Amino acid sequence: MKHVPSGSSAKRFVGQVMFGVALLVGASVLLNALDRNRDAGARAEQLAYLPKGDFLKLAVLGYRQVVADLIWLQAVQHIGAKRDTQLGYTWTYHAVDVLTDLDPTFVPPYQATGLFLGVLVGRHDEGVAILRKGIRHNPASWQLPFLAGYISYYERCDPAAGGEFFRIAARVPGAPAYLPQLAARMTVESGDASAALEFLQRFSRSVTDERIREALVRRMKEIVQEQDLRFLEEGIGRYRTRYGQAPAKLEDLLLRGIITRLPVDPLGGQYELNSLTGAVTASSTRERLRIHEKVACRLGSAAQSLKGTGSMETPLPTVQ
Amino acid sequence: MGAIGVIALNAFRESLRDKILYNLVLFAGLLIGLSVLLADLSITEHHKVIADMGLAAINLIGVIIAIFVGISLVNKEIERRTIYTIMARPISRAAFVLGKYLGLTLTLFVNMTIMVAVFLLTLWLYHVPIQFSMFQAVLLIFVEIVVVTAVALFFSTFSSTTLSAIFTLGFYVIGHLTADLRTVVANSDSGPVTSLVDLLYYLCPNLEMLNIKGQAAVGIVAAPEYVMMASLYGLMYAGVLLTGACLIFQQRDF
Amino acid sequence: MDVIVTDNLTKSYASGWPGRPPFVALDGLCLTVRRGEIFGFLGPNGAGKTTTLKILLGLVRPTSGQAYLLGQPAGDVATRRRIGFLPESPYFYDYLTAEEFLGFYGQLAGLNRAAINQRVTDLLGLVGLTEARARQLRKFSKGMLQRVGLAQALIHDPELIILDEPMTGLDPVGRKQVRDLILSLRDCGKTVFFSTHILHDVEMICDRVGIVMKGRLVASGRVDELVRQDHTQSVEVVCQQLNVEGNAFIHSLATRVLQQGPQCLIVLPSPDAVDALVGEIRRQGGRLLSVTPHKASLEDLYFQEATQQGAQPLPYMISGRAS
Numbered sequence: 001m002k003h004v005p006s007g008s009s010a011k012r013f014v015g016q017v018m019f020g021v022a023l024l025v026g027a028s029v030l031l032n033a034l035d036r037n038r039d040a041g042a043r044a045e046q047l048a049y050l051p052k053g054d055f056l057k058l059a060v061l062g063y064r065q066v067v068a069d070l071i072w073l074q075a076v077q078h079i080g081a082k083r084d085t086q087l088g089y090t091w092t093y094h095a096v097d098v099l100t101d102l103d104p105t106f107v108p109p110y111q112a113t114g115l116f117l118g119v120l121v122g123r124h125d126e127g128v129a130i131l132r133k134g135i136r137h138n139p140a141s142w143q144l145p146f147l148a149g150y151i152s153y154y155e156r157c158d159p160a161a162g163g164e165f166f167r168i169a170a171r172v173p174g175a176p177a178y179l180p181q182l183a184a185r186m187t188v189e190s191g192d193a194s195a196a197l198e199f200l201q202r203f204s205r206s207v208t209d210e211r212i213r214e215a216l217v218r219r220m221k222e223i224v225q226e227q228d229l230r231f232l233e234e235g236i237g238r239y240r241t242r243y244g245q246a247p248a249k250l251e252d253l254l255l256r257g258i259i260t261r262l263p264v265d266p267l268g269g270q271y272e273l274n275s276l277t278g279a280v281t282a283s284s285t286r287e288r289l290r291i292h293e294k295v296a297c298r299l300g301s302a303a304q305s306l307k308g309t310g311s312m313e314t315p316l317p318t319v320q
Numbered sequence: 321m322g323a324i325g326v327i328a329l330n331a332f333r334e335s336l337r338d339k340i341l342y343n344l345v346l347f348a349g350l351l352i353g354l355s356v357l358l359a360d361l362s363i364t365e366h367h368k369v370i371a372d373m374g375l376a377a378i379n380l381i382g383v384i385i386a387i388f389v390g391i392s393l394v395n396k397e398i399e400r401r402t403i404y405t406i407m408a409r410p411i412s413r414a415a416f417v418l419g420k421y422l423g424l425t426l427t428l429f430v431n432m433t434i435m436v437a438v439f440l441l442t443l444w445l446y447h448v449p450i451q452f453s454m455f456q457a458v459l460l461i462f463v464e465i466v467v468v469t470a471v472a473l474f475f476s477t478f479s480s481t482t483l484s485a486i487f488t489l490g491f492y493v494i495g496h497l498t499a500d501l502r503t504v505v506a507n508s509d510s511g512p513v514t515s516l517v518d519l520l521y522y523l524c525p526n527l528e529m530l531n532i533k534g535q536a537a538v539g540i541v542a543a544p545e546y547v548m549m550a551s552l553y554g555l556m557y558a559g560v561l562l563t564g565a566c567l568i569f570q571q572r573d574f
Numbered sequence: 575m576d577v578i579v580t581d582n583l584t585k586s587y588a589s590g591w592p593g594r595p596p597f598v599a600l601d602g603l604c605l606t607v608r609r610g611e612i613f614g615f616l617g618p619n620g621a622g623k624t625t626t627l628k629i630l631l632g633l634v635r636p637t638s639g640q641a642y643l644l645g646q647p648a649g650d651v652a653t654r655r656r657i658g659f660l661p662e663s664p665y666f667y668d669y670l671t672a673e674e675f676l677g678f679y680g681q682l683a684g685l686n687r688a689a690i691n692q693r694v695t696d697l698l699g700l701v702g703l704t705e706a707r708a709r710q711l712r713k714f715s716k717g718m719l720q721r722v723g724l725a726q727a728l729i730h731d732p733e734l735i736i737l738d739e740p741m742t743g744l745d746p747v748g749r750k751q752v753r754d755l756i757l758s759l760r761d762c763g764k765t766v767f768f769s770t771h772i773l774h775d776v777e778m779i780c781d782r783v784g785i786v787m788k789g790r791l792v793a794s795g796r797v798d799e800l801v802r803q804d805h806t807q808s809v810e811v812v813c814q815q816l817n818v819e820g821n822a823f824i825h826s827l828a829t830r831v832l833q834q835g836p837q838c839l840i841v842l843p844s845p846d847a848v849d850a851l852v853g854e855i856r857r858q859g860g861r862l863l864s865v866t867p868h869k870a871s872l873e874d875l876y877f878q879e880a881t882q883q884g885a886q887p888l889p890y891m892i893s894g895r896a897s
Contacts, residue, residue, distance in 0.1 A: 013570075016567050023559045024560045032522075034546070
C-alpha cells in the first residue's frame with residue numbers, strides 16, 4: 001500500500017478525501033434532519049405495522065428469538081418514554097403481543113409491559129391480558145401472576161380475580177414466603193392502599209431495571225399522596241359537620257384538633273385547599289384522575305368483581 | 321461512451337451471462353407464490369400479507385444480490401487476474417471502480433424492475449389494491465440496495481471475499497439497528513459513551529430510514545419531502561463509500 | 575529515443591510478520607529499451623520480471639526509483655493508450671466471445687465502432703482465430719487464449735507492446751507464429767519488450783537482451799556483443815582415415831581428441847589453430863569432413879550468471895543506462 005508520493009497524485013488524494021468528508025458531513029446533516037422528521041412516534045408507528053406473530057414466525061425462519069429481541073429493543077423505548085399517546089400504548093401492546101408470539105418464554109417483556117400498561121399508564125385490561133399470556137407460557141415465574149394479582153386487586157378493584165392470581169403465584173415453587181399472607185390480606189380488604197404499598201415495595205425489590213424501579217417508586221408516592229388527599233378530605237368533611245363551613249386553609253384542621261399532623265406531599269409539591277369548593281389538590285399532580293376511578297370502583301366493587309375477569313377477554317383493537 | 325460506461329455495460333453483461341439473476345428472479349417468484357399460499361390460509365389479513373411478503377422478498381433478494389455480487393465485483397477481477405489487461409488500458413482506477421459499481425446497480429435495477437412487475441401482477445391477480453405508497457417503498461428499497469452495494473464494494477477493496485461478506489452483512493444489520501441502539505445508549509448518563517455512539521451513528525448507515533415497507537403495505541403514503549430526503553441521504557452515503565473505495569483501490573498493488 | 579527507462583527501480587513486499595525482513599523483488603533495476611527494437615527480458619522464474627512489467631504498467635507501485643514509458647512516468651493513464659500488454663498465462667472474461675472480447679478492449683482504448691470492427695476482423699485473421707470469432711473464451715484452448723490475448727494487446731495499434739512470457743505453453747507451431755508476429759511488429763516500427771525464461775526465443779529474434787537475476791540487471795546489450803565478449807570460441811574438426819594415435823602435434827593443439835571407428839573428432843580451443851591442424855591432416859593423408867566453429871551461446875552466459883547468482887557485476891556487463 002506504499003506509494004511514491006508525487007505532487008499531483010498527493011493533491012488528488014487530498015481532494016478525494018475532502019470530497020468524501022464533505023459527502024459524509026452532508027449525509028449526516030440530512031440524517032439529522034430526517035431524525036427530527038421521523039421521531040420516536042414514527043418509530044412506534046412501525047411497531048403497529050408488524051404482521052401478526054403467526055405470520056412473522058414463518059418469515060423469520062430460525063431467528064424467532066433474535067427477532068423477538070429486536071422488537072423488544074424497539075418497544076422498550078416506549079415503555080421508558082415519559083409521554084406517549086394512547087395510540088402509542090396500543091402499538092406497544094401489539095408489538096409485545098407479536099414478540100411474545102415469537103418467543104413466548106421471554107419473561108421480561110411480559111413483566112415490563114404488564115407493569116407499564118397495567119400500573120403506570122392505566123391500561124389495565126391490556127396489562128392483565130399480556131400477563132395472562134405470560135403466565136400461560138411461563139408457569140415457573142411467580143412474578144407474573146403476582147403482578148397480575150396486584151393490578152386486578154388495586155388498579156382494577158377486582159379482588160376476586162386478584163386473589164385468584166395470588167393463589168397461582170403462591171403455588172409456584174420458590175415463591176417468597178410472604179406471598180400467601182399478602183394474598184390473604186388483599187383478598188379480604190378491597191382497594192387497601194397500605195397493602196398496595198407493601199406489594200409495590202416488595203415488587204420493586206425484584207425489579208432490576210432502573211427505570212421501572214423509578215416508575216414504581218413514583219407510583220408508590222402517588223398512592224401515598226392519594227392517601228393524604230383522602231385523609232385531608234375526610235378531615236374537611238368532619239370540619240364541615242362541626243362548624244358548618246369549610247376551613248379557609250388546611251392549617252385550620254390542625255388548629256382545631258381535627259387532624260394531628262399535616263401530611264407532606266411525597267412528590268415535593270404542596271397540598272392546597274380551594275376554600276370555595278372545599279376540594280383539596282396537590283400542586284405536584286395536575287389531575288386526580290385515578291381517584292375518581294377509585295371512588296367509583298369502591299362504590300361498585302362488588303358489582304365489578306363479578307364481571308372482573310371476563311372483561312379481560314374482550315378483544316383489543318387490532319392495529320394494522 | 322466513456323470508460324466508466326464501457327466497464328459498467330460489461331459488468332452488466334457479465335451478471336447476465338453468469339445467470340445468477342435468473343435464479344434469484346425465480347426465487348422471488350417462489351416467495352411471492354408463498355405469500356399467496358399464506359394469504360389463502362388466512363381469512364382476515366390476506367391483502368396485507370401479500371403486500372408485506374412481496375415487498376419483503378423484493379428487498380431481501382435485492383440485498384442478497386447486492387452483497388454477494390458486490391463483494392466479488394472487484395475481488396474476482398484481482399483473483400482471476402483479469403484486472404491486469406484492464407488496468408493496462410487508459411482507464412483510471414477510480415473509473416474502473418465506479419464502472420463496476422454502476423454495472424451492478426444497473427443489474428440490480430433490472431432485476432428489481434422484474435420483481436416489482438411480478439409483485440404487481442400478484443397483487444392484481446388477488447385483487448389487492450395497488451397503492452401509491454408501494455412505489456414509494458420500492459424506491460427506498462432500491463436506494464437501500466444502492467447503499468448496500470456500495471458497502472460491499474468498499475469492503476471488497478481491502479479485504480478478502482469472505483471477510484467482505486461478513487463485514488457487509490454486519491453493516492446491513494447494524495444499519496437497521498443504529499437508531500434503536502443510539503436511543504438505548506442516550507438513556508445512559510455517560511457523556512463520552514454517548515458522544516462516541518453519536519459519532520458511530522453518523523458514520524454507519526441508517527438503513528431504517530429507508531424502510532417504509534410496513535406502512536406502505538397498508539397504503540399510508542409517506543410525505544414526498546421525506547422520501548426525497550431519505551433518498552438523497554442514501555445516495556450521499558453511498559457516495560461517501562464509493563469515494564473511500566476509490567481512494568483505497570488507487571493505493572493497491574495487484 | 576528511449577521507450578522504456580527505469581532508474582534504480584526497487585520493490586519490496588512486507589513479509590506480513592513484524593520482525594521478519596521484507597521480501598525484495600526488485601533491487602535497483604536500471605534498464606533502457608530503445609525505440610523500434612525487440613528487447614528480450616531474460617531471467618529465471620522469480621527473478622523479478624513480472625514485477626518489473628507490473629510497475630511499468632502501473633499495476634504495482636515501486637518502493638523507490640522511477641520508471642518512464644514513452645517519456646511519461648509509469649502509471650500515467652493517458653500514456654497507456656499507446657501501450658499494448660499481454661500478461662503471463664492470461665486470464666480473460668471467459669463469458670465473452672472472441673469478438674466481444676476484442677471489441678470491449680477496443681472500446682476501453684477509445685476506438686469508435688467502425689474502427690473496432692475493422693481491427694477485430696484484421697487481428698483475428700492475423701492470429702488465425704477467424705473461425706472462433708463467435709465462440710466464448712471459456713471454450714478456448716490455452717494456445718488460442720494466448721493468441722487472442724496477443725490480439726487484445728494490439729487492438730489499438732500501440733507503439734509499445736509489452737508481453738509477459740508470450741511463448742510459454744505454446745506448441746512449436748504456436749511459438750513460431752508468435753515469433754513471426756513479433757518480428758513483423760518490429761518491421762512496422764513498433765517496439766516490443768517481452769520477458770521470457772527461454773533462451774532460444776531471445777537468441778532468435780531479439781535485438782537486445784537484459785538478464786535479470788534476483789531483482790538486479792546483471793547483463794544487458796546486443797545478443798552478439800554479449801556472446802562475443804565471452805571466452806574463446808572452440809572449433810570442432812571432423813576427419814576420416816587418420817590415425818591420431820601417437821600424433822603428438824595434434825594432441826598438443828587439441829583440447830580433446832575422440833576416435834570413433836574411421837572417424838575422428840578433434841576439438842580446438844580457438845580458431846587460431848585451425849590452419850595448423852588442417853595442414854597436419856593433409857600431410858598425414860587424412861580426409862577433412864567438417865570444421866565447425868562452436869560459438870559460445872547465450873545459454874553459457876545465462877548459466878554462468880545463474881550459478882554466480884548475479885552477486886557481482888561481470889566484466890562484460892554493459893551499463894543499463896545507454897543514452
